[in-house]
Amino acid sequence: MTTTAPTASPVDFATYGDYTVPARKGAAAFERPVYRFQGRISADGSTGHRAEPGRYHLYVSWACPWAHRAAIVRSLLGLHDVVSLSVLDPVRDGRGWAFREGPGHGPDPVNGFTLLREAYEATDPGYDGHVSTPVLWDRETGRIVSNNFPDITRDLGSAFARWADPAVVLYPEPLRAEIDALNQVVYDTVNNGVYKCGFAPNQAAYDAAVQALFATLDDLEARLGGSRFLFGDALTESDVRLWVTLARFDAVYHYHFKANLRRLTDYPNLWGYARDLYRLPAFRETTHLDHIRRHYYGTHPMVNPLRIVPAGPIVDWEAPVDRG
Secondary structure (H helix, E strand, O other): OOOOOOOOOOOOHHHHOEOOOOOOOOOOOOOOOOOOOEOOOEOOOOOOOEOOOOOEEEEEOOOOHHHHHHHHHHHHOOOOOOOEEEEOOOOOEOOEOEOOOEOOEOOOOOOOOOEOHHHHHHHOOOOOOOOOOOEEEEOOOOEEEEOOHHHHHHHHHHOOOOOOOOOOOOOOHHHHHHHHHHHHHHHHHHHOHHHHHHOOOOHHHHHHHHHHHHHHHHHHHHHOOOOOEOOEOOOOHHHHHHHHHHHHHHHHHHHHOOOOOOOHHHOHHHHHHHHHHHOOHHHHOOOOHHHHHHHHHHHOOOOOOOOOOOOOOOOOOOOOOOOO
């Protein structure tokens, strides 16, 4: 006899309204909420969470760039059989991220949750904050370890080194200071910068954000004119962090978030670099543009009140590329 895991009822904006992210009133620009769960995994268990095969599970949305990072790193490191993963419905109503049957997403195989909020409430009863992905869940304790996306990807690369592909070193010690510095700029002006454009509360905030975004893209275009990846010929976590924004840029951010001074395809080096990354299975197999479009255009009524999902643009990610 087989049992079917429960799933959430269909998306229902009329009944549940829209999901809203808690925000500070009167903020002069878009501010990302604090990620409340920041536990760490370590190889020796000194953090309270020992790295062990089969103990941890990732809850992700293919639509979410922060979750996309974790999925790429898991795949690059070859940890599919070590850290399990399940995917949420990309469209969320006022209940937040949910487990539903659909193309590329389904029920929760670990706890039978129907809403991701249940994982938060199981960890912190009465939780009233932002419900985000990725979530790193500990089967042993029955609690969230972390929803802080930078820590999750770092821990996958360090704590699970015993089971990971030794040829993949995303945060090499000699480059850490440079990686940290570049990551900060890319996060502030690109990864989070597109959200500052899209959710700007006024014209001045938008103008500042869009100028900063494209100044950094211009700098990255020049940088990639002389190297295959951001740090030469070796792939690092900086490439993963930049990729998730580039993958969404023309399909969503250029139109939906008004990040429209130029398209990704207008940058010869950045566009070639993005297609080069797309050739790698870890990037290509975790990039689901249908989920991405449906999420952004369907769940931001302040930007797209009719929830119409555009058909384009047509972008040829399979176009030949030669970057050495």
